[in-house]
């Protein structure tokens with residue numbers, strides 16, 4: 001994919017996995033919550049995992065998935081408090097700040113667009129201090145639809161003004177990139193190194209990067225080329 005930054009006005013960036021290390025979220029839901037739930041309900045960890053994973057799956061692609069109040073209620077655990085217990089795992093991916101500074105320097109409109117619940121958003125902004133780099137933050141809970149829903153990107157236009165053809169979206173969810181593609185967002189970037197604990201795999205469908213430095217042109221230029229997934233240049 002060839003990117004000429006002169007043809008892009010708006011950059012929409014997902015939070016978890018895209019800007020921040022998803023190791024926190026994966027560890028939280030897959031390890032920390034089952035552990036606490038098992039202790040509280042006097043079950044084995046294996047049972048807790050099996051039971052909770054199927055509950056989580058039942059809410060996939062809905063706003064409940066990221067709704068801390070929903071899960072606190074459903075699991076009878078204080079999810080916000082449990083998040084604070086492991087907040088030391090919240091961290092910004094390498095080269096994110098450099099990329100955000102590049103966007104600011106070139107006067108791009110930069111929006112954080114996340115499915116995360118406002119309580120998660122508050123905790124992460126407090127911990128990472130990346131909030132001021134954005135023109136604003138939109139939670140899918142304000143829009144009333146998750147990004148997985150085909151109607152999301154149009155509904156987002158009621159909150160921010162953007163021309164889809166001159167917009168870039170960075171995401172670690174191929175589902176969300178696919179809904180954005182249907183709406184006509186011009187530049188779709190998949191973040192393959194979404195967690196520091198995984199071996200990155202490029203998307204078969206979308207242009208993939210490991211780090212945002214791949215989108216920053218060398219000084220004096222406004223263009224970059226991202227090799228496609230086979231390593232060839234399209």
Ligand SMILES: [Mg+2]
Nearest residue numbers: 014016017172
């Ligand atoms: Mg994400």
